[in-house]
Amino acid sequence: MTFDWQYIVDVLPHYKTALWLTLKLATIGIAFAIIVGMICSIIQYFKVKVLSQIVQVYLEVARNTPLLIQLFFLYYGLPKIGITLSGELCGIIGLTFLGGSYMAEAFRAGMEAVTKSQIETGKAIGLSNLQLMRYVIIPQAFSYSVPGFGANCIFLLKETSVFSGIAILELTNTTKNLMGIFYKTNEALLMLVVGYLIILLPLTLFLTWLERRVRHAEFGN
Template identity: 80%
Template sequence: MPMDWHYIIEVLPFYKTALWLTIKLAAIGIFFATMVGFICSTIQYFKVKILSKIVQVYLEIARNTPLLIQLFFLYFGLPKVGVMLSGEMCAIIGLTFLGGSYMAETFRAGMEAVSKSQVESGKALGLSSFQLVRYVIFPQAFSYSVPAYGANCIFLIKETSVFSGIAILELTNTTKNLMGIYYKTNEALFMLVVGYLMILLPFSLFLMWLERRVRYAEFGR
């Protein structure tokens, strides 16, 4: 059957709203996941007593439970004990909780790739742990982490599709609702694919550019 372009134009405002909501939730979730990942990776790298064990437990729980189950716990479970959260807040917390664990491993691997001799040189100069991270470890770890960090960001953006499980009208849930109302399956799925491409394709191109820039800054080529 030919594509019903009149229908696509008619439902375009719904997809526009869903697209911006998806971008907003993904951006906020990735931002906080990055912060959590950086803090956790720093604790692991310096092997901070007690805190490193807590971080390890967090990483195991976050990485070994599906995001949808985490969202169900936040959205349906917490109200049973009197904690009420909006769907968007649950989505951000869930994405941060899951994403932080992946970012932590990414940054930790980047930190450990930094030459030990440079770290020892920094200590010999009297730099504090914070100064070591700020001026010696993090700039180099960032360049090592860019490819994996970008892959994690793309993964988290794709994971926003499960937000439909807690009734958030992002791209996937909007598509499901429109399919149920109008039975225009091909058109709805086409718009869903276009919506995610509009987010992921420019972001992927930006990451490719950033990786080349970081590689050039590090190796001069």
């Protein structure tokens, strides 16, 4: 069977649109996931009454349910009680919900890596908890968390492939549709792989560079 390069040229606009949609949803979802994760980790770190228990329940639910099931609940379940959300909004919420739990764990580990002596020193010079968080804990915790954040970003980007379950025309769903119409399986799958490489390879290289810069700034090597 010959490889149809003309087909690839013809469907390239579809993949371009799907790639930008995938990148947009992933970027927004990951950004919100980082914010949610940092808030949850701070609440847990300071053991805020009631809120810490709520956060723990959220983390357990988010980590122990597949993203596809969460998306089904948002897209197909909520309309049963009168709440209708667009597919793209469901994708962002689902990615934020799942990603926030993983980002919380990464940032919590970074916060716990800050030595007790630095925190005690900060308290000794009169810093409040808010000042300790702003000037001592968060800057160092973020540097410690870069590897975890990076791994989670790559994981969440890959998870966008399940958006096809709620009819979002991202890369995977576009590939499935084109395969069903033209039966060009090899060509469509090649474009799918190339599409994810275009997104993930630069991100991986950037995160590797960022991790090295952060490590050099902290340890000097």
